[in-house]
Amino acid sequence: MEIFHVSAECYPVAKVGGLADVVGALPKYLNQAGHQAKVVVPGYDNKWTNENEFDVVHNGRLKLGWFYFDYTVLQERTGKLGFPLYLIAIPELFDRPNVYSYEDDTERFTAFQIAFLNWLTESEQYPxxxxxxxxxxxxxxxxxxxxxxxxxxxHTPTVITIHNGQYQGWFGFDKMHYLPNFDLSRTGFIEWGGMINPLAAGIKSAWKVTTVSPSYLEEISHSANGLENLLRYEKPKSVGILNGIDNEVWNPKTDPMIEANYALKDARKGKEKNKAFLCEQFGLDPEKPLFAFIGRLVGEKGADLLPEIFHNSLRGHYQEINILVLGSGDTFVENQLNSLKPYFEGNYNAYIGYNETLSHIIYAGADFLLMPSRVEPCGLNQMYALRYGTIPIVRRTGGLKDTVIDFGDNGFGICHDQASVFDVNYSISRAVGLFHDKKKMKQIVDYILQIDHSWEKAAGQYLAIYNSLKQ
Ligand SMILES: Nc1ncnc2c1ncn2[C@@H]1O[C@H](COP(=O)(O)OP(=O)(O)O[C@H]2O[C@H](CO)[C@@H](O)[C@H](O)[C@H]2O)[C@@H](O)[C@H]1O
Structure with missing residues (x-):
């Protein structure tokens, strides 16, 4: 079966968050299962694109409202990603280093989608x-x-996966002329709440809708940033499929980004070496439990709660714990996290920014990973943490609820119900107790290192969907 995955992000080509990880992995596993899964992303002017080689497979011109743009479709030459990768280069719109957050994002991504469909029709490809x-x-x-x-x-079947329903890409009807002509009596398919809503349009028109965990599918029928009624209506064609993780990229045995590789039998030593490296880099104490947070510093992730959580725990467990943050996002939160540093020197540090290598070392070297998310459609960080023997501390929501069981319930993580300062501080206290129970700690770490969240299972579920849509 030939499947085109179309996305704004794909690891390692262009990554902002978990969307990239999924699009960079699922197609690889579909191909390993004998299918032809291809990935199409915009051609950004970034390091990865500049360091790799491409062949031109198509040249075209697209119309966006009153403007015309030339575009080129480039195919990565070696196939080393495990799937054919196509970049759609539209120089005036994408010749920039970042994926998002430009004033003309509506124009950029609408043009990208038009270019993709023009390319398929002009080159007579029917996936x-x-x-x-x-x-x-x-x-x-x-x-x-x-x-x-x-x-x-x-008549080509389409599937849309909702990785994050909070963002919907809204724009006004003054830009409706960007879309190629269609019967105006069908305008209702793109409208939601008086705006053109691309996510709603996808949900209405796609043959199948998937969410990235079963619990998230349930949650969005009552909390989806305005799309609740639509999602409830479209429930019969919706399926929740828990993401997998790319076990080749995220493998403590072979990961070239971490300080010391390890497997189940030498996990304690391996994790200690990574922890020692982190503690030296960030002025922390390797003897104490290391709590980490990795992620976008936004409300969905509960990032605004972190400064108060850290302040309370660092005072309550004075000089008994270490906390390390890696993230970027809301400037106010970034500043607050930075401003804690002088008060808790030796026990707390923060790296404000994006750093893929550091994230791998933290998954490997930390003892606990904090995820106090308000909304978490799936969450990959907790699965990476498990893979590297780091105990996740999560709020029971979305995919976190589907993947982490509290150690008090014969599980292996630490869970709390509210995205509140109190709940997280309480969980940190439980974790400190657990850390000092060496026998229990070892038992849990050994257990989580063996949990398998690889893509094989989820890839099979996607294939079942594709097969059900076959003409
Ligand atoms: N500062 C930083 N430096 C380095 N690496 C960083 C980083 N900040 C984040 N990352 C990395 O970005 C990824 C984040 O993935 P998540 O799935 O947790 O969240 P995200 O909200 O982006 O994805 C959305 O889509 C995914 C995929 O479907 C869902 O799992 C999720 O719930 C949904 O919100 C991880 O690989 C993490 O290590």
Whole structure:
């Protein structure tokens, strides 16, 4: 079966968060299962693109409202990612280093989607499935079905995966002329709440909707940033599939980014070496439990709670614990996290920014990983933590609820119900107790190192969906 995955991100080509990890892994596993899964992302002007080689496979021109843009489709030459990778280069819109947060993001991602469909129709490619990811590609299922230019693709099954329903890509009807012509009586398919809503358009028009965990599918029928009623209505065509992780990239035995590699039998030593490295880099004490947070510093992740949580725990367990943060996002939170440093020197540090290598070393060297998320559609960090023998401390929500069981319930993690300062401080206190129970700690670490969250299972569930859509 031939499947095109279309996305704004793909690891290692362009990564902002977990979307990239999924799009960089799932297609590889689909190919290993004997299918032809391909990935299409915009051609950004970033390090990865500049360091790799491509062949031009198509040149075209697209119309966006009153403007015309030339675009080129480039194919990565070696196939080393485990899937054919195509970049759609639209120099005026994507020749920039970052993935998002430009004023013309609406124009950029609408043009990207049009270019993708133009390319398929002009080169007469008819895949078995087009799989879209998040709102940046949510207009594709609509355009395939409704735009006159793409009539020949009208019967191609489309799937949309919601990685994060908070962001929907809204824009006004003053930009409706960006879309290629369609029967205006179908305008309802792109509208939600008086705006053009690309995520809603994807949900309405795609043949199947998937969310990245079963619990998240339940949650979004009552909390989805305005899309609750739509998601409830579309529930019969929706499925929750828990993400996997790329066991080749995230493998403590072979990971080239960490200080010392390890497996089950030498996990204690290996983790100690990584912890020692981190503690030296960040002026922390390797004898004390190390708590870490990795992620985007935004409300969904509970990042605004972190400064108070850290302040309370560092005072309550005075000089007994270490805390290390890696993240970027809300400037106010970034400043607050930085401003804690002088008060708790030797026990607390923060790296404000994005650093892939450091994230791997933290998963390997920390004892506990904090995830006080308000919303967590799946969450990959807790699965990476488990893979590296680090105990996750999570709020029971979305995918966190589906993947972590409290050690008090014969499980292996620490769970709390509220995204509140009190709940997290209490969980940290429980973790300190656990850390000093060496026997229990070893038993849990040995157990979690053997949990398998690889993509094989989830890839099989996606294949079952694709097969059910076969014409
Ligand atoms: N400062 C930093 N430096 C280095 N690495 C950093 C970093 N900040 C984040 N990361 C990395 O980015 C990824 C984050 O993935 P998540 O799944 O936790 O969240 P995200 O909210 O981006 O994804 C959304 O999509 C994914 C995929 O479906 C869902 O799991 C999730 O719940 C949903 O919110 C991890 O690989 C993490 O290590």
């Amino acid at each position: 078995d499935v087009i799989h879209c990811h998040d709102h940046h590609t949510g207009l594709i299922p609509f355009m395939v079905q409704q735009c006159f230019n793409y009539q020949r693709l009208a």
